Amino acid sequence: MSTSARSDIFSRLREVSRDASAEQIQRERQALGTAVAPAPPAPGLCLGFLTNVLKNRGSVDCASSRSEAVKAIGHHLYSHFRSHRLVAGNDPRLAAMPWRDAGVLPRFGSLEAGEPVALSFAQLGVVETGAILTWTGRANPAANNLLPEHHIVLVDTADLVATMEQAWERITIESEKNGRPRGINFIAGPSSTADIEGQLVYGAHGPRHWHVILLGNIPADALALARSSASV
Amino acid sequence: MEQHSDTFLENASAALKNSAQAERRDFIALFAPLIRTAAVEGFAEFDTLRAHVKRVRQHSLDHLEYYLGKFEHEAVHNGNHVHFARDGAEMNSIVLEICQQHSARRVAKGKSMVTEETGLNSFLQRAGLQVMETDLGEYIIQQAGETPSHIVAPALHKSAGEIRALFQSKHDLGARELPETVDLVSEARQVLREHFMKADVGIIGANALIAENGYSMLVTNEGNGDLCANLPRVLIVCTTIDRVLPLAQDATAMLRLLVRSATGQAQTCYTSFYSGPRRENDVDGPIETHFVLLDNKRSDILGGDYREMLECIRCGACLNHCPIYTSVGGHAYGWVYPGPMGSILTPLLTSLEQSNALPNACTSCGRCAEVCPADIPLPDLLRDLRHEETTKKLNAPRWRRGLKMHAWLARHPPLYQALTGMVIPVLNLFGRRRGSFKRLPLASGWTGQRDFPAPQKGTFMQLYKAKLKRQAAQEAKRNHEH
Ligand code: SF4
Numbered sequence: 001m002s003t004s005a006r007s008d009i010f011s012r013l014r015e016v017s018r019d020a021s022a023e024q025i026q027r028e029r030q031a032l033g034t035a036v037a038p039a040p041p042a043p044g045l046c047l048g049f050l051t052n053v054l055k056n057r058g059s060v061d062c063a064s065s066r067s068e069a070v071k072a073i074g075h076h077l078y079s080h081f082r083s084h085r086l087v088a089g090n091d092p093r094l095a096a097m098p099w100r101d102a103g104v105l106p107r108f109g110s111l112e113a114g115e116p117v118a119l120s121f122a123q124l125g126v127v128e129t130g131a132i133l134t135w136t137g138r139a140n141p142a143a144n145n146l147l148p149e150h151h152i153v154l155v156d157t158a159d160l161v162a163t164m165e166q167a168w169e170r171i172t173i174e175s176e177k178n179g180r181p182r183g184i185n186f187i188a189g190p191s192s193t194a195d196i197e198g199q200l201v202y203g204a205h206g207p208r209h210w211h212v213i214l215l216g217n218i219p220a221d222a223l224a225l226a227r228s229s230a231s232v
Numbered sequence: 233m234e235q236h237s238d239t240f241l242e243n244a245s246a247a248l249k250n251s252a253q254a255e256r257r258d259f260i261a262l263f264a265p266l267i268r269t270a271a272v273e274g275f276a277e278f279d280t281l282r283a284h285v286k287r288v289r290q291h292s293l294d295h296l297e298y299y300l301g302k303f304e305h306e307a308v309h310n311g312n313h314v315h316f317a318r319d320g321a322e323m324n325s326i327v328l329e330i331c332q333q334h335s336a337r338r339v340a341k342g343k344s345m346v347t348e349e350t351g352l353n354s355f356l357q358r359a360g361l362q363v364m365e366t367d368l369g370e371y372i373i374q375q376a377g378e379t380p381s382h383i384v385a386p387a388l389h390k391s392a393g394e395i396r397a398l399f400q401s402k403h404d405l406g407a408r409e410l411p412e413t414v415d416l417v418s419e420a421r422q423v424l425r426e427h428f429m430k431a432d433v434g435i436i437g438a439n440a441l442i443a444e445n446g447y448s449m450l451v452t453n454e455g456n457g458d459l460c461a462n463l464p465r466v467l468i469v470c471t472t473i474d475r476v477l478p479l480a481q482d483a484t485a486m487l488r489l490l491v492r493s494a495t496g497q498a499q500t501c502y503t504s505f506y507s508g509p510r511r512e513n514d515v516d517g518p519i520e521t522h523f524v525l526l527d528n529k530r531s532d533i534l535g536g537d538y539r540e541m542l543e544c545i546r547c548g549a550c551l552n553h554c555p556i557y558t559s560v561g562g563h564a565y566g567w568v569y570p571g572p573m574g575s576i577l578t579p580l581l582t583s584l585e586q587s588n589a590l591p592n593a594c595t596s597c598g599r600c601a602e603v604c605p606a607d608i609p610l611p612d613l614l615r616d617l618r619h620e621e622t623t624k625k626l627n628a629p630r631w632r633r634g635l636k637m638h639a640w641l642a643r644h645p646p647l648y649q650a651l652t653g654m655v656i657p658v659l660n661l662f663g664r665r666r667g668s669f670k671r672l673p674l675a676s677g678w679t680g681q682r683d684f685p686a687p688q689k690g691t692f693m694q695l696y697k698a699k700l701k702r703q704a705a706q707e708a709k710r711n712h713e714h
Pocket residue numbers: 493543544545546547548549550551573600603604605606607608610
């Protein structure tokens with residue numbers, strides 16, 4: 001590294017920066033407060049999240065138990081690929097799923113060439129934007145988010161947060177416990193591009209299809225209501 | 233990147249003659265504002281957020297030395313190498329050196345306007361590296377040997393037919409014809425996937441750097457930047473020193489403004505934060521990560537009158553709403569950054585001498601400032617640059633003499649009124665029959681295409697005085713009647 005470039009730049013910045021101690025600067029930032037977030041599209045975290053996922057051109061399913069979640073996964077695999085295979089990260093929550101209930105055959109690890117489907121268990125779902133959040137590590141290799149044709153994501157209703165600020169609070173807790181994750185990924189839709197004549201096409205580099213399964217205690221009419229409010 | 237801003241007028245004339253491209257620009261001018269407006273209207277507190285983020289940005293820039301130092305500290309703590317570059321040449325050399333240390337041959341690159349600014353691709357290619365742009369738009373223009381025409385959508389000037397012909401000439405397609413847009417996208421996906429798998433180094437930009445935790449933020453819809461950041465064994469993040477924000481929540485607050493203004497979404501498909509190299513138990517990720525932080529006159533801008541320009545978040549909204557940009561397109565501006573933001577940044581980052589036509593490419597309509605999510609008073613900054621242009625005597629002497637004369641006249645109201653009072657009856661004489669002129673001396677460029685409306689009878693002051701007189705007479709009459 002060129003130390004003289006560093007010292008040149010910093011001495012130039014010193015000349016034009018306002019004089020203040022670190023404590024003063026931090027106090028100043030604190031006084032500016034927190035940003036406003038958009039209101040959720042519908043009342044209730046589940047309904048708001050499902051609505052926004054649909055608006056992001058994801059497909060959605062709801063499951064009230066792990067067994068039902070496995071069946072929903074099996075159904076998705078069979079209807080799109082006539083197969084029961086997928087790749088999943090080494091996430092203990094995925095290892096503990098009752099796979100046999102739907103005859104699904106997961107392989108645990110990173111997606112390899114020729115494998116079309118990967119499954120992730122999201123760390124969080126963000127209602128504000130209809131995004132799911134994963135972080136890199138053994139539980140969710142980056143390739144599983146980025147390289148499959150279909151990316152299936154399980155989200156536990158207990159992991160829904162209203163805003164991106166709340167997502168950061170949860171990330172900070174994780175960072176303090178296990179160190180800062182190398183990569184934190186908000187995913188809000190299938191990979192897309194409008195670079196050719198402004199025409200929206202899915203599957204630019206990553207998944208062409210993004211399927212989110214919300215798992216937990218979900219109001220019975222949530223999915224129908226989400227569908228109608230997303231289509232407005 | 234090579235600069236052609238000094239021939240803006242010629243570039244613009246040539247662009248106006250290309251009717252197919254003009255049609256695609258009309259499409260941007262129509263469509264982009266619609267999706268932005270819908271997104272902004274769907275978020276009632278957009279203006280409140282804009283004011284909050286503005287205060288945070290001003291605070292960060294006020295204390296940039298502190299926050300940049302803090303970012304560096306955290307980034308090093310996260311296991312990164314942090315480099316500083318005073319100018320583009322230094323940034324390019326640092327990147328090349330890192331590639332050479334790893335005996336790299338292939339580079340996969342995400343979209344980065346900063347590296348366009350420094351001409352990184354051609355520099356690395358001259359040194360023998362194979363550099364592949366992986367954002368679809370950037371890939372298309374790289375294959376075509378062109379430059380970006382828009383900061384968000386770099387290849388929007390090209391038609392699907394032109395892109396098809398390009399792929400036919402550059403790719404081994406066999407009998408495949410790629411009839412639909414989706415086929416073109418799949419073709420690029422296939423070619424680029426292979427490149428990702430073989431790349432030794434990934435290079436990406438950053439939409440923000442976070443001082444409190446040393447993460448950089450990357451915002452894309454394609455996910456190509458994330459492949460660059462995760463698959464190759466070395467990752468280099470190239471960005472500028474002014475991108476630092478104090479807190480993680482500041483980056484996502486800014487994101488709410490950026491994405492709505494750029495593409496009309498609430499969040500792009502991929503928003504990623506990267507902290508450094510792979511950790512002990514990780515199964516993937518680069519083994520070495522670098523930040524190269526460029527100044528290239530930002531510290532000068534910070535100390536000067538155009539400092540607010542550093543608050544630009546590169547959303548492209550001012551381009552999409554600018555009547556000049558949407559008429560002549562990005563290439564006319566002759567450098568990396570086009571439209572209103574480019575007409576300010578280009579003179580600041582290169583020189584006003586090389587680009588003094590750009591601040592004049594403005595109708596002062598004010599739409600750019602209205603939509604700018606960073607609340608930058610773009611028309612004011614453009615006017616200040618024009619003022620500087622005149623002070624430095626960079627515009628034509630004839631033009632300066634005219635302005636001087638106008639200023640002198642404006643300071644002598646009786647004379648000004650007398651003179652304009654004389655001109656208007658003469659003009660009216662020419663145009664009185666139709667209410668407009670077919671031809672005007674010295675303005676054939678204008679009247680060649682359209683008629684010029686004839687002025688009202690009398691100057692504003694004459695009409696105003698006459699109105700006052702009329703009102704006084706009416707008042708007197710009313711008083712008399714009472
Ligand atoms: S100047 Fe404002 S509107 Fe233009 S690109 Fe920058 S942030 Fe967007």
